[in-house]
Amino acid sequence: MSDWREASLNQVLSTVSRETVDNLYGFxxxxxxxxxxxxxxxPSTLDQLWERHIIDSAQLFDLAPGAKTWLDLGSGGGFPGVVIAILLKERQGGRIDLVESNGKKAAFLRTAIGKFAAPGVVHAARIDNVWNRIATPEIVTARALASLSELFALAGPWLKSGATGLFQKGRDYRREVAESRVDWAFDLVEHQSAVDRDSVILQISNLRPAGPRA
Incomplete structure (x- = not known):
């Protein structure tokens, strides 16, 4: 019998298999x-782990329905990286690279990827040390990692090569967007978060340096 957790998944995903649901429960x-x-x-978020972290991560998946190659920067405890990896098991040829410089967290990520046989590769390294090691994916994600301007600097090699960014931001996102336009030009689509009405997912494409000002 399904429970409220499965019902919440069905609200953000167009389709989800029994195996995927069970894998996310296991994660x-x-x-x-x-x-x-x-x-x-x-620790204060553990009581709402499913909604605040797992559902918040899963909602990204249907924003890129055809994407098979993903990259998650600063993966931390696996949000959204491991959640996306588990969901990618249902996309033939799917794969995600997870970058995390903290050794203990990287060990957890490897354990999770292995336990659920998810198509992910963990890189225990700084982001700027993997620029030349990870090919440009279709989608780049980052959650609670840095300001938008800093994200553009970190993810720039991939975003400027054609990748699309899906970055989760809180209520102060408009200021971050405005500040980032000082140095960068980009196409932007705002998606309302399904978890927090004060949060958004910023879909960034065609990133390039800002042109000279008149």
């Missing part, structure tokens, strides 16, 4: 187990 359990030993997320 939630694994995350809670590891969180007792290492700091994977703020």
């Amino acid at each position: 939630e359990e694994l995350f809670r187990k590891w969180s007792k030993a290492i700091n994977l997320s703020a």
Whole structure:
């Protein structure tokens, strides 16, 4: 019998298999187990782990319905990277690279990817050290990593080569967008978050340096 967690998944995903649902349940359990030993997320969010982290991550998937190659920067506790990896099991040829410089968190990510046989590769490195090691994906994600301007600097090699960014931002996102336009030009689509009405997902494409001002 389905429960409220599966119902919430069905609200943000067009289709989801029984295996995927079970894998996400298993990931939630694994995350809670590891969180007792290492700091994977703020303890105050554990009571709402499913909604605030798993559903918040899963909602990105249907924003790029044909995308098979993904890259998650600063993957931390696996949001959205591991969630996307589990969902990509249902897309033939799907793959995601996860970049995380913290060794303990990278070990958790590898454990999760292996346990659920998800098509992901974990890079325990700084983002600027993998610019030449990871081919340009279709989608780049980052969650609670840096300001938009800083994200453009970090993800620039891929975004300027044709990748699309899906970046989750809170209520102050308009200021970040305005500040980033000082140095960057880009195409922007705003998607309302399905989890928090004050949050958005910024879809960024065609990133390029801003032109000279008159």
